[in-house]
Amino acid sequence: MNFSDKLIRLRKAFGYTKKYVAESVGVSCTAIAAYEDGKTAPQYKIIYKGIANLFGVPLEFLMVEKPHDEVVLASITKRQTRLRINAISCDIDRICAEIRGLRKIERLTAEDALKIIGAVTGNE
Known part of the structure; x- marks a missing residue:
């Protein structure tokens, strides 16, 4: 390669x-x-x-x-994919914690919280 x-x-x-x-x-x-x-x-x-x-x-x-370049790249790709998934998961946890905090402070309804999640994730 x-x-x-x-x-x-x-x-x-x-x-x-x-x-x-x-x-x-x-x-x-x-x-x-x-x-x-x-x-x-x-x-x-x-x-x-x-x-x-x-x-x-x-x-x-x-x-x-x-000859083994493809194997090395596949291993790197797999590792990076796991790291990116973990980072996204941490972001989701952080966003959920912030929404829970906002719900307490602002008395957001579950529907409002779902709208915020949709706006953040692009799934409005």
Whole structure:
């Protein structure tokens, strides 16, 4: 698997935008798009290091194609999915706690609380 495929898969697994990756590494968004399109590759090892650090992968993983790359990426994707689900679950717990607090303070009805939940989650 080549560098551009790895970059795309890692970025999506972490839920990062091209803009976020670009800002984190210190390059333009256009550069990240070109890397992902396979039009160019980073010219400086420091950029590879920045990308490796951002995603927590060894530098060699990005720079060298190996037969087990797909397995490594699948493992990373699975781990990141679990982390994102846990983060969302924590957010939901926090939102529910805030709504319970508001219900006590504002005497919100259950119907009003459901409207707030719908507005926050986009399920109005």
